[in-house]
Amino acid sequence: MAEKEMPEELKELVKEKVHFCYQCGSCVGSCPTARAIPEYNPRKMMEKLILGEWEEVLSAKLIWLCTMCHTCYEACPQGVGISHIVIELRNLATERGLAPVGFLEGAKQMAATGWTTQLTGAAQRSRTELGLPEIKAVNTEEIKKLMKSTGFRFAQEDERE
Amino acid sequence: MDEEPRIGIYVCHCGLNIAAVVDCDKVAKEAAKLPNVVVSKDNRYMCADPGQELIKQDIKEHKLNRVIVASCSPRMHEPTFRKCVESAGLNPFLFEMANIRELCSWCHIHYPEEANEKAFDLVKMATAKARYLNPLEVIKVPVTRTALVIGGGVAGIHAALDLADMGFKVYLVERSPSIGGKMAQLDKTFPTLDCSICILGPKMVDVARHPNIELISYAEVKHVEGYIGNFKVTVVKKPRFVIEKECNGCGECANVCPVEVPNEFDENLGFRKAIYVPFPQAVPMKFTIDREACIDCYKCIEACKEQGRDAINFDMKEEEIQLDIGTIIVACGYDLYDASKVKAYGYGLYDNVFTALELERMINASGPTQGNVIRFSDRRTPKSVCFITCVGSRDEKTNIYCSGFCCMYTLKNALLLREHYPNVEVNVLFMDLRAPFKGYEEFYRRAREEGILFLRGRPTEIYEHPKTKNLVISMENLSTGEPMDLETEMVILSSAAVPTTGAEKLARILTVSRDASGFFMEAHPKLKPIDAATDGIFFCGAAQGPKDIPYSVSQGSAAASRSGRIMAQGEWEIEPIVAFVDAEKCRNTKVKCGICVTKCPYGAITAEEGKAALVNTAKCHGCGTCVADCPSNAITQRHFTDAQIIAQIHAALEEKPEEKVIGFLCNWCSYGAADLAGTSRFEYPSDIRVIRVMCSGRIDRDFVLEAFKKGAGMVMVSGCRFGDCHYISGNYNAEKRIKPLFAMLPRFGISPERLRLEWFSAAEATFYVKLNKEMSETLKKLGVERIRAENEKAKPFLERMLQQSGG
């Protein structure tokens, strides 16, 4: 990335939300990811944003580790809304083609079937066994259209096409 | 006044506070060209001696008969300059102020061009008003040499004792059965660890013994009317069911009472009987029956009779006491934030999570555990204790402010615990430790010296171990940056101070304002920290904001001296901005009218049949509601006459009227908010031209119409929130008067969004800023052309209406 300027969306977020952060660590205390992966630290992430090191935050794999449990969102005494900021960061990273494969697979599935997961054979068998109704196909054309017009990008390869 | 006005204008730089944005020299030069202006100068500091000397000299030299200073808010320096012109022989009411600092330079820092334009307009408006100023004589009212202190905590006790020692009669009204307040509940005090009740107890006894103090306990203030020096206060004394004169506090009645209920004084950790004194050192030492808990067995009556007395009376009724009061001191204190609202910390859910005040009662030798700190679950002394600070403070979900003294009482509790139990592990979890006053940092150092562990970090949540009932605190260790779980046997939450229950009601009774956090709001944050905006009312202690004991005591004494200052003089000058009736115009001589009588919130107007209405100047508070509502324009408010206000409107709208907003702001709330926006340096669009009136009740419908007739882009009418009006009902009357305009204006062709009717308190600077931004948006959206066209279309209608009402 050769950008120097912070993207407008991010700048606004930092100005309106992140700047209130007083580094109390409420977000880290109950963060499930921080428990499993000590390198992940939402407080330090906010600090970096305040200091303007946004490129580092954006390109780091770390932002993709958040489980989106919103505990930090609720715990924050200053209303920084950390999990929502992580979403914004991930959106910006996706625009720059940095989304991990695991995330993109669901989206591809979505475009193909309208579901983010596949119907497995075992599940099909147990559906019949349990007497559940057939699963009806989704009009994927609609979904594809919506994804296209909102500028959804799958990955860098797609862009080249 | 018949002589030709000779006006002197002085534009103040206020150092760089004004001069950095406004070109003062240019404003002064331009102002010199205005009619009747004899001199126009700029100066670095008008309020300093040289500045004042300059005014005095010019008055003599140029025979000035009007003086205008363009500087800060009139709420700040108007009295200063009035004195200045008075000493030069000019009537002080021939002075007028233009507020170009709070309303201009401070809030348009990045737009000097617009700021310059606005500053000049403000000066022009002041000049226009000045031409119509009249000399007025101040009114002197007698002052009753009796003070009322509301609240018998440590601040109230000191205020009462000081005033009583000065020789004034003091009524001390306390809500609960005993005085002493929160301090009586404490075990020790910081930073010297003296026993709290040992130092407070003698003061409480002094209150009871002092010949000048009349203690009215178990009572509340119900109603207040009147004004400085002459308040009429109604106090309701709740029935104790024990005759105070008869009871000698022997306690035999409590011994035979079968009902045990939790004792509020012990934070509901211990019990008391249904007939009780809250604590052994209570003042007055009189029993009270809690009828909520009493089962009417009358055992206490028997016991009392056995002692040869007959102090218990189950037929006692509520009693109203009327008091004549000169000054009022509000010392109603604080409450602790209800920690159970911070659900993540589990107070009320987990047995071994306590609040600091609960610990305070436990560690107190006369508390429910005789000084033993024990866990709820197993009554064992904990091996480790964690203190958590900032519970209910510094958090946008609870209270945004810092509660100030929590850090210090946490330190004190930690040290006390360490003193009692040297082997207990004591941890303090904190974000920032604030120890700013004398001896406090040393106290913090001492706590570290004693081996108390300080861990930086704000706990996210607490869970209880299902078996051991220990508590596990999830937090980030900020020194390592890693999340951790801290297992501890007991948690103490340091709750923030919040306004006491009933503060809102009391504020309404006294018609004083409260700040955004709900604490009572002082007249000026720096220079009048004790005074209410209403003359004759003072605040002290935690009623005004969270405070520790030394600060509360000094405020108590300060409030005593501030109110003693008034009572010592025996009489007090009040501003002569009262209403008066022109007997010739008053139509009550011909028809039965009396509208003014019904509108006056103070009953200051009388209208006998066939005679003109009459204003009792001593009773008049000067809101101006009667003036605006008089159908024959017979009433005038001195210093805020129709002619003066209309002159201001005209002056403001001389140039580019379509781009301007005429804002009518009431002196107490909306003007206060505008001032606060300035002092806070909030930036907002510069379209507004502010006209200050004492109350929104003064704002005549004609003023709005006149402004539109002169081509104003927008008009804003604003006042205090409902229930907060400084003159009881001015804003209700204003609403009744202005609201119909929203339906009327479209019929003339004026878009209704060009009129705004807004209510906000003096603390809501952010609201004022938002409002200005919105109005600026509206102006832009409509555009000059459309506004001009609308005004053109409406002009004939407006003129006709104004003629009809004789405006």
Place this chain on the structure above:
Amino acid sequence: MSYAFFPGCMIPLRLPYMESAARQALAALGVELVDMPNASCCGDPISFQSLNKETWMVVAARNLCVAEEMGKNILTLCSGCYETLKTANVELKRDQYLREKVNKTLSEVEREFMGTVEVKNLLEVLLEIGTDKVKKRLVRPLRGLRVAVHYGCHLVRPSDILNFDDPMKPTTFDQFVGLTGAESVSYLKKMLCCGAGLRMVDAEKASKLVDMKLRYVEQAEADCMAVLCPYCMIQYDLTQRMIKRESGANPQMPVLYYPEMLCLAMGIKPQELGLRHHRTNAEPVLKKLGLSA
């Protein structure tokens, strides 16, 4: 009572036994479930929202439109869907600007968001039926069963939008577990996330979170866990095997879906539920309740 039934993707496509239990329990309570024609994935609140918030919002709005056409409030079984659909519903109703923008996109597929329906989770629907009424149907209380309740993050957070229960110390689910006659035990880290959101990037660490929670549950001597969300179900039910394979530890904590508990308490035979499709063995629970075959 009739609802537009939104089971999500995970439940019908991977864990049909959850759908079966929910349908049986709700049918017994007299709730009619109407399938939503042409409803897609809600727009996964984790993966999809992370990639493009706008697309996420539009996809969610499309599903809301389907329910609006039916004129019925939505009942979601999955907490993820609950967060997505409710967030979209609340924000679109609140924010006029956003609504116009989303409707512009939706017009391409000839749909329009009107804001006429509500989104409800299973517990909200049960509350609507009334706890007294539910309790009357429970003829075979699960007495003596110690249950560790797992709320699942998206059921209660973000609280300013979902506005369902306290985000840190919720109580609704515990009360509903108590309703079946079982005891909801208190245990450490009750609100710890299952870690499903981490699985896409780091499966090993996601298992670590499961392991962590299971230890606290075991410590509280619970007989089983109760969940409300298919992702939590997969995490706790499926991952126990992985943990066994990877670390050699042998966690054996049965995991039940709350409607399964309801069904058992209503006297529906365990054989009629898909309990055998669980990867953990539910037998100890049935044994304790005296229900085992």
Place this chain on the structure above:
Amino acid sequence: MSWAERRRGEIVKKDEENRTTMERKLLLRWYELTLDRITCLGCGICSDNCPKEAIKHLPAEFRGIKAVSRPSVDFDPEKCVLCGECVSICPMDALKMWIEQAERVPVIEMNVFATATRKRW
């Protein structure tokens, strides 16, 4: 209800299958008032004599001539002050009161039984 949030000193009512307990825990003083619903006949004497009107008498419910529920009583923890009046008067001995695990009845200890009822008869 283990999950409910409590305030200090508040009376907590617990409804079990055959027993209702009213419990107040102060730091060093635990009070307990229990009603054994098997022994209780639902006569309502306690309700008539409660000085705080904290006990509600629930008569039997009938469907036709068939009784669908026995008569019983219900406590209001907001009003109760744990005086023990009901314990002292219960003809079936279905009510019991404990203070610190010792069976005690405050109104009997203070000998106020006669005076308390005087007001009502």
